[in-house]
Amino acid sequence: MIALFIIKRIAIEKALIVFLLLFNYSFIQADVENGKKLFNGRCASCHAIDKKVVGPALAGIETRRDEAWLIKWIRNSSEVIKSGDAYAVKLFNEYNKSVMTAFPDLSDDDIRDILAYIKEGASSSGQDNQASAGGGGGVSPQPPVDTDTLKFLLLFTTGLLVFAALALLFAAAILINVLRSREGKQPYTWAGAIKTMRDLVRNPYISGSITFVLLAAGTTKLVSYARSVGLHQGYQPIQPIAFSHKLHAGEYGIACNYCHVGVEKSKSATIPSANICMNCHNYIEKGPKYGTKEIEKIKKYYEQGKPVEWVRIHNLPDFVYFNHQQHVVAGGQQCQTCHGPIEEMEEVYQYSDLSMGWCINCHRQTEVDVNKNDYYTTVHNEWVEKKEKAKQEGKEIKITVADLGGIECAKCHY
Numbered sequence: 447m448i449a450l451f452i453i454k455r456i457a458i459e460k461a462l463i464v465f466l467l468l469f470n471y472s473f474i475q476a477d478v479e480n481g482k483k484l485f486n487g488r489c490a491s492c493h494a495i496d497k498k499v500v501g502p503a504l505a506g507i508e509t510r511r512d513e514a515w516l517i518k519w520i521r522n523s524s525e526v527i528k529s530g531d532a533y534a535v536k537l538f539n540e541y542n543k544s545v546m547t548a549f550p551d552l553s554d555d556d557i558r559d560i561l562a563y564i565k566e567g568a569s570s571s572g573q574d575n576q577a578s579a580g581g582g583g584g585v586s587p588q589p590p591v592d593t594d595t596l597k598f599l600l601l602f603t604t605g606l607l608v609f610a611a612l613a614l615l616f617a618a619a620i621l622i623n624v625l626r627s628r629e630g631k632q633p634y635t636w637a638g639a640i641k642t643m644r645d646l647v648r649n650p651y652i653s654g655s656i657t658f659v660l661l662a663a664g665t666t667k668l669v670s671y672a673r674s675v676g677l678h679q680g681y682q683p684i685q686p687i688a689f690s691h692k693l694h695a696g697e698y699g700i701a702c703n704y705c706h707v708g709v710e711k712s713k714s715a716t717i718p719s720a721n722i723c724m725n726c727h728n729y730i731e732k733g734p735k736y737g738t739k740e741i742e743k744i745k746k747y748y749e750q751g752k753p754v755e756w757v758r759i760h761n762l763p764d765f766v767y768f769n770h771q772q773h774v775v776a777g778g779q780q781c782q783t784c785h786g787p788i789e790e791m792e793e794v795y796q797y798s799d800l801s802m803g804w805c806i807n808c809h810r811q812t813e814v815d816v817n818k819n820d821y822y823t824t825v826h827n828e829w830v831e832k833k834e835k836a837k838q839e840g841k842e843i844k845i846t847v848a849d850l851g852g853i854e855c856a857k858c859h860y
Contacts (some may be wrong), residue, residue, distance in 0.1 A: 480556070480559040481562050482567075484556055486699070488547075488552075488560075490701050492547075502537075505567075508561060508564075517554055520552065520557050520560070522549075522550060622634065678761075679796055679799040681759060682759070682795035685757055686743070686757075691792075692789065692790055696789035704722075708770065709781075720748040721748060724748050727745070760784075767858050767860065784797075806848075809848045810847075813845060814849075
């Protein structure tokens with residue numbers, strides 16, 4: 447009896463341990479996701495995990511100092527430096543006495559989440575490097591495609607085909623005339639061909655058909671042109687400063703909301719001012735591509751207290767209302783949804799046509815997760831009831847933005 451009690455107790459303890467491990471694993475996973483979000487929003491503008499940017503590379507940061515020290519440093523590095531900590535002072539001097547931004551609003555758990563994400567990101571980066579070195583069977587990158595050469599080859603091939611077609615028609619005409627001469631018939635002449643064409647044009651059925659085709663083609667072209675008025679897809683103006691999104695957002699991984707500070711707070715994403723640029727370029731004297739030339743332009747604007755005269759690219763008509771906060775925060779949309787692969791653009795251009803039809807199609811196709819979005823609480827609850835009722839009936843319904851009033855005229859025009 448005692449032995450049976452001991453066995454049962456051991457089994458219960460093992461089950462409890464397994465449950466705690468599973469719970470702890472899911473908790474850690476959630477922490478890493480939160481850490482990734484915080485890192486991209488707070489740290490990525492100055493730090494990368496595997497390389498030096500404004501500040502040092504962060505891979506292995508947990509081995510340099512203990513957790514308590516790192517929490518104090520991330521929350522307010524100035525206080526740690528003022529305390530006389532030898533390592534903090536050394537780091538401060540090594541990076542030209544640049545002051546790291548303080549984050550007093552971050553809790554200890556938030557900072558632990560960031561550290562967990564850095565640790566996981568460093569291990570992932572190491573695996574990627576091994577694969578790219580050949581140990582992981584990685585695929586070697588393909589050389590870029592020369593689009594200008596492809597366009598030239600396409601035009602050249604088309605020209606050859608047109609020339610060949612005309613040559614064949616000319617040869618066929620000569621052979622037909624040779625055959626007609628041998629048969630004792632009058633060969634075709636240019637004058638005869640022109641007369642035949644004149645007779646065809648005078649035929650009311652043929653002339654009517656030609657007129658109908660021309661009118662249809664002209665109307666189609668006119669409608670297409672009229673619908674394109676105000677649309678500027680592909681628009682790529684010359685900017686006063688050669689700013690590369692491919693370098694900053696792509697290679698350095700700087701979060702969009704670091705420069706476009708209004709994207710989560712207001713209707714407009716806002717265009718970054720010179721002082722935002724100088725947050726980094728006070729310490730970066732030379733750019734990797736353009737040297738100091740473009741950075742000096744930024745400094746000139748900053749020192750004179752003038753805004754950079756950026757040329758606006760994406761511009762909706764005045765009678766259209768669009769709110770960035772609503773789409774980014776409530777709708778959970780990424781910048782790439784409207785702006786395309788911005789992190790791959792050396793020079794930014796308008797990726798989408800931003801027409802009314804384009805917006806409506808997006809609203810019709812985008813599904814709303816009613817369980818994680820309480821933006822329209824009442825409407826969501828009604829749709830939850832509809833979904834549950836449909837589920838009980840063995841049906842499945844999808845809730846889109848259009849179902850929540852996303853294609854009503856007053857949503858964008860009022």
